[in-house]
Amino acid sequence: MLTISMRTVYKNKIITLETFKDKTEEKERCRVVEKDVVVILAFVDEKTIVLERHYRAPIGKWILELPAGHIEKGETPKEAAKKELYEETGYRAQNMKLLYKAYVSPGLLTTMSYTYLATRLTKHEKTDMGEMLEVEEIKFSDTYKMVKSNKIIDKKTISGILYYNAFFNRKGLTL
Numbered sequence: 001m002l003t004i005s006m007r008t009v010y011k012n013k014i015i016t017l018e019t020f021k022d023k024t025e026e027k028e029r030c031r032v033v034e035k036d037v038v039v040i041l042a043f044v045d046e047k048t049i050v051l052e053r054h055y056r057a058p059i060g061k062w063i064l065e066l067p068a069g070h071i072e073k074g075e076t077p078k079e080a081a082k083k084e085l086y087e088e089t090g091y092r093a094q095n096m097k098l099l100y101k102a103y104v105s106p107g108l109l110t111t112m113s114y115t116y117l118a119t120r121l122t123k124h125e126k127t128d129m130g131e132m133l134e135v136e137e138i139k140f141s142d143t144y145k146m147v148k149s150n151k152i153i154d155k156k157t158i159s160g161i162l163y164y165n166a167f168f169n170r171k172g173l174t175l
Helices: 077-089 140-148 155-169
Strands: 003-011 015-022 028-034 037-042 048-056 061-065 068-070 091-103 112-123 133-139
Touching (some): 037 091, 048 140
Parallel strands (some): 037 112
């Protein structure tokens, strides 16, 4: 970063809001520093994935999402993916493979998102993390229609579904 000056405007346990001036621009900008995140595309079997119907207070809605969560200090992305999948859904994955990593919104956020493919799942009792969510098993082939009809409106979920289909599935997709 070609930073001339930076100052912290606000900080709590979740985010830090900073303002800065950069050599490439005249104006002051801001950025939100947040922990990196993991997203998990978990297949129960060859045709069925795990989604969460999650209440998101900032938008005041229940939305369908892939399991996801923050990477805590000292955790690798893969460890965080395994932990989040188990805590939120009760599933443990024998196989966990990184599909891709990408910045969430690089014009504002520093957050890097790591999307994993989880297979060979075993079901255990879900631990209660105090989150408002319901676990659902949905046919992967149905997710395309759900994206097209705006039943799935979460960017990380749409990205994970379409990425997997583009590079691994490709059989008969018609949107």
